[in-house]
Amino acid sequence: MELTPQQKQEIEEARAAKSETRRATVPALEEILYEPIPVLDHGFVRAIDYMGDDAAIVQAARVSYGKGTKKVSDDAGLINYLLRHRHTTPFEMCEIKYHIKVPIFIARQWIRHRTANVNEYSARYSVLDREFYIPDASQLAMQSTQNHQGRGELLEGEEAQRVLDILKEDATRNYDHYVEMLNEDQNGDVIDEDRSGLARELARMNLTLNAYTQWYWKIDLHNLLHFLSLRADAHAQYEIRVYADAMLETVKRWVPIAHKAFMQYRVGGVGLSAAALDIVKKMLAGEPVSQEDSGMSKREWRELMATLEQDG
Amino acid sequence: MELTPQQKQEIEEARAAKSETRRATVPALEEILYEPIPVLDHGFVRAIDYMGDDAAIVQAARVSYGKGTKKVSDDAGLINYLLRHRHTTPFEMCEIKYHIKVPIFIARQWIRHRTANVNEYSARYSVLDREFYIPDASQLAMQSTQNHQGRGELLEGEEAQRVLDILKEDATRNYDHYVEMLNEDQNGDVIDEDRSGLARELARMNLTLNAYTQWYWKIDLHNLLHFLSLRADAHAQYEIRVYADAMLETVKRWVPIAHKAFMQYRVGGVGLSAAALDIVKKMLAGEPVSQEDSGMSKREWRELMATLEQDG
């Protein structure tokens, strides 16, 4: 990721300007506010505003439960309790805003989470940057044979090289043709006075799905944690997981207690079905269990044994 | 509205604590942050946190439209343009959080706006305060004869007094019975050691709808303006309109440019149907118009003539 001198200056200016506020303030997040965290080859995540902190969660819970919260001795205990019992509304009282640069095919996955506010750079109005995502060789995996949406072993040698060549050449050519059709460079200057140029809202269709877009993305903490539980997960596509990982770091700075509870109860936790719980109880009681008697499918049984680290 | 000494102290402490922040900060709103604005006899509105300012709206629009926004000379022009053309997403980039105390029958209207985050004081967990809304004599109106949801002339004399007596006595008696059934005062102390006390989640059903509840209510600026356009309107019930008016004052402090545009394009604006626009054009052309020829219902015609300040 390379920022233009102008972007660098804007970020520096934003970081230099400090004001006094009566609002809840989180120094650890302030420290990195506005700074881009690099992701992939040209992308980034920047936390650019926030509202609330761990104490705001507690405060909201105490409004709800009133004196009913007295028994819980401290903030961490209360936040753990809320997350464990899926009392989600107090987490909605915190809000964060990011500026994100991301390849379009990942943006399309991302936007399926409908609980955020979004302002995306529009290629109807303006010309997109000449930047596209080319995977690192360490990410060029073949289709998984076990998982319809996963990756298997790495591609190697000639086949890997051929893929990289295709991705680079096609994205570059298509971008160059996009500019040719527009007859306009990124500064809005006409390229060839003898041509008219195609409307931007049409020319953009020639771009490839690895072109980068950018947006402002604002979300409350409850919905952000839900997004992260799905997208920082091992089953998520690598290219969105790295964004989720970068955002998790900002969450850790912002609301460290909620972050810890989230790692404990969501990321590291598992769900057991009624049948799975029954199996566990039988195993603890020393009774014999088997897939055949469990009512589970083979796949489900395998998943359970893997979770329990049993040979199955 | 009377605050307890403890509440006053908490507010003072919150207001006294100041930090340094890199976030956008609005001094005019900071000035009243945490301070309760009295509404009705025991209610209040307190702005307790916010994110963003007028510039954040502009910034979000510029992300979307990129160089396409260059032509708009200034922030006010751009914000006017956005509101006029219902480009609403940039307004979603600002967020505000209120602490509100409001009678339950108004809270029930309010909660129908589903776009806010809410944490409400729960009478399942805790005992409600001994406070209920009794209308001022100047608000004791009879049912409107023209409007199925409106108020007409004021009640007077004996009938007005009888209403006030009923409201006070019934609310008071029901609250006292609530406490008696709970067998617990607001401090959680048992009243009569020989009785068990009814569960709070049941006892609360004896309260009247003018009992006060309170909540934290957090919403983005776009949805707040939509709420205010409905609830600060002349057709809204007085008891919610006074809350909307108090919140409008906080919006004016917070985002003065957006507030001005809102007053111009929403609050002071009107919508014309295709038929109404046709009538206006004919009138401007000096052609004769009449309800019969307009295709409008009598009611609609009356509304249009009132809007245009014509005799109809």
Place this chain on the structure above:
Amino acid sequence: MELTPQQKQEIEEARAAKSETRRATVPALEEILYEPIPVLDHGFVRAIDYMGDDAAIVQAARVSYGKGTKKVSDDAGLINYLLRHRHTTPFEMCEIKYHIKVPIFIARQWIRHRTANVNEYSARYSVLDREFYIPDASQLAMQSTQNHQGRGELLEGEEAQRVLDILKEDATRNYDHYVEMLNEDQNGDVIDEDRSGLARELARMNLTLNAYTQWYWKIDLHNLLHFLSLRADAHAQYEIRVYADAMLETVKRWVPIAHKAFMQYRVGGVGLSAAALDIVKKMLAGEPVSQEDSGMSKREWRELMATLEQDG
């Protein structure tokens, strides 16, 4: 619950009218369509419209996953998979609409689920019915000493009788005063020509929270299951749980496969935190475990041991 002769006739007429449709149709749900299922003393749940069936969930999943779903042999297997892995969007493709009559204090809990569409009977426009919820003696419980939001033992004898007397008398008196202030009976006829009557939007504040309201409530299957997982749960207040139970029956008729999966993976399932999973693995390996070494709070430890049916 008693229906008026007019209501009975309307329901019979709606049930008698049959049309031919190309849409997915579910005979088991059609069988009870429009029929009120009684809940509490005057409440009911009526399924009055629906869209989609179990096959619609499968169909939506197959659009998403295309040939990727081929491997899953049957509909039940696919629906189980979707629910187990929280792939929730296919469940959003089914929709149901209910007509519900419910006491106001329960309606206030209910409406906190913001994902449904609602049209509620408005006491601004019309006069409410003279009906209020009076708990059965078998539900008159004291406050739980262990659980801030729960019920403990039953009240008995004189104290129980006193509670019932208060609830009945206060609700009745307040309703009678409501009608007196309105100076209007439920047919809209004036009671006393010499009085003006208070506006309906004001008079309603004298009602008690156990008065019944009613609404149309429309929701998609995913959000309905989420609602039911919280409200059909043992921790939910009895007065809302009985509504959830009635709705669960309609879900069983409507989408039996999804219903079965829901009972297996949500209602009967449990969540284990990272620490809890660790404990289970140790126990399965025959290693010693203790609350002190687990990093769990005492409460959390007790909950885990209860889940695993261990002495703890």
Place this chain on the structure above:
Amino acid sequence: MELTPQQKQEIEEARAAKSETRRATVPALEEILYEPIPVLDHGFVRAIDYMGDDAAIVQAARVSYGKGTKKVSDDAGLINYLLRHRHTTPFEMCEIKYHIKVPIFIARQWIRHRTANVNEYSARYSVLDREFYIPDASQLAMQSTQNHQGRGELLEGEEAQRVLDILKEDATRNYDHYVEMLNEDQNGDVIDEDRSGLARELARMNLTLNAYTQWYWKIDLHNLLHFLSLRADAHAQYEIRVYADAMLETVKRWVPIAHKAFMQYRVGGVGLSAAALDIVKKMLAGEPVSQEDSGMSKREWRELMATLEQDG
């Protein structure tokens, strides 16, 4: 748009299957249920399920307003009233589900409306079809010089031909490379046994933004009308407007009264700001008006004069 024989057969089977239902049924919509309405060169819109009709809107309003709706003489009058006064909740009681095939760059605009439920074909799981949108020569417009997001005059001659050549060649080449990298045809058969093939979730990034995707899209009538008011508008991009137009036709069949009201109060209607209303009143009173004295920007003034069909 060409359907495969298998698709044709599925549609015919779905259309042939008829059941008896007690639900509200709309014969005019049933007539075209499941049938694809062609849009653009390979796209379509298919209404595949619905819930409710005009009467359901009226019924929901009557639940809300109770006896307060008695005065409104008929359904059309009530629906007009609801739409005119933006009482939107009764329109939420109707729901419709579409199957849509649309180019990705248009799908990206579309998905910004977050109020619908969506299941989209996933290129992580399955291979996309070899279909891309190539504009008709009559749509190849240059960038508007007045409107940053609009189209101006048509491109002609050589430049138009060059654009068409680029779009076709780039989309085709990129698709062929996509298949080569996958090393898998659309039936899932391996192309070259000596290569491994790139994971689908990666290979898709080489596709162009005019490739077609498809989804199930389910929405309530209120939100659908909002979508259509923006996307069937003259300012919307042609390529999404044609979808909105096709959907408007289905709305006309489904809820003809609501459709008529929508055309009257939304599509054909205009909004006037406070200042604009003031100008209109002055003009009606024969007083002189001018942009300079109006407080409006030149652009706003021009828009108003165009609306009023005045020379300005």
